[in-house]
Amino acid sequence: MAGFDGLTHFLENYEKFILTAHETPDGDAVGSECALFLALQSLGKTVLLYNSDPIAHKYSFLGCADKIVTLKEESQLPEDIADYALLILDTNDLHNIGVVAELVLPRVKAYFIVDHHESEEDIIEVNHIEESASSTCEILFELFEKLEIEITLPIAEALFTGIVYDTGSFIYPKTTPRTFMIAYILSKIGVNPNKIYQKIYESNSVSALRLQSKVLSTLELFYDQHVAAQTMTKEMIFECGAIYEEADALINVPLKSESIRVSLFFKENEAGILRCSLRSKGNINVAEIAQTYGGGGHKTAAGFKSIWPLETIKQKVLDKLLPYFMESK
Ligand SMILES: [Mn+2]
Numbered sequence: 026m027a028g029f030d031g032l033t034h035f036l037e038n039y040e041k042f043i044l045t046a047h048e049t050p051d052g053d054a055v056g057s058e059c060a061l062f063l064a065l066q067s068l069g070k071t072v073l074l075y076n077s078d079p080i081a082h083k084y085s086f087l088g089c090a091d092k093i094v095t096l097k098e099e100s101q102l103p104e105d106i107a108d109y110a111l112l113i114l115d116t117n118d119l120h121n122i123g124v125v126a127e128l129v130l131p132r133v134k135a136y137f138i139v140d141h142h143e144s145e146e147d148i149i150e151v152n153h154i155e156e157s158a159s160s161t162c163e164i165l166f167e168l169f170e171k172l173e174i175e176i177t178l179p180i181a182e183a184l185f186t187g188i189v190y191d192t193g194s195f196i197y198p199k200t201t202p203r204t205f206m207i208a209y210i211l212s213k214i215g216v217n218p219n220k221i222y223q224k225i226y227e228s229n230s231v232s233a234l235r236l237q238s239k240v241l242s243t244l245e246l247f248y249d250q251h252v253a254a255q256t257m258t259k260e261m262i263f264e265c266g267a268i269y270e271e272a273d274a275l276i277n278v279p280l281k282s283e284s285i286r287v288s289l290f291f292k293e294n295e296a297g298i299l300r301c302s303l304r305s306k307g308n309i310n311v312a313e314i315a316q317t318y319g320g321g322g323h324k325t326a327a328g329f330k331s332i333w334p335l336e337t338i339k340q341k342v343l344d345k346l347l348p349y350f351m352e353s354k
Pocket of ligand 1: 053054115141159160161191
């Protein structure tokens, strides 16, 4: 495991911090932002939170969720932004922080990444990236212990949220004894696991439920029922009164079927921009396919923005998957 020296030096070196996380922030992104916000404040630092996309309503129970500003334009930034340092959480891809890359990154004194996604060696060397960690929140827990920062209940709830989200409630492959040990400590501090579960998984709007029903009805199966494809158009979002972010977990639904090895989700946002998300079980590397089209991700979870219309890109992706399923055709 990497030491915390680089990160602790960075935190000591500056007094003012801006925190951000990846586009379409998930439970680990928001949880790590909130936890680090409160922890840095307890050290007497000045801290601001900016994201490129709004956070989902279900995370509004977190202590500082209302402090997160959705960044649209320069005028929202502090006048003394040149005195700030930027901490980028839960992604190591500067293309994945949206407008923060254009408006904040060039103006701050320095930046530092805290993340657990796969990365290039040169990025890992100068940042804090632990690929084996279940979540960014798991890394932050260890940081707080190292710095002897008191983990208050709001910090504990934020950390627990990120860990529960990124481990699929303690079942995904990077869930380790260390993850359970941290969960044990957080629950001793007073976190109520059932409350967090309800907030994350049982707080969706009815519009999200309607959207799910529409998206699931687009399901198509390919390659002897090993590949599933779902589609969401902007019209579906408008008809349901939903928002784009409410579709983020729908790609996981087909994977619950035993025969499905790859799940594809072609989704248009409200502005009509088409994105393709890919998930796989087993040894199919979907990040390779996403990289072909300018995207990225992990071996089992990746995505890219499409410059082609839906039917064209769907066929291109299916063609890329063909070699994996030649024998079963
Ligand atoms: Mn994460």
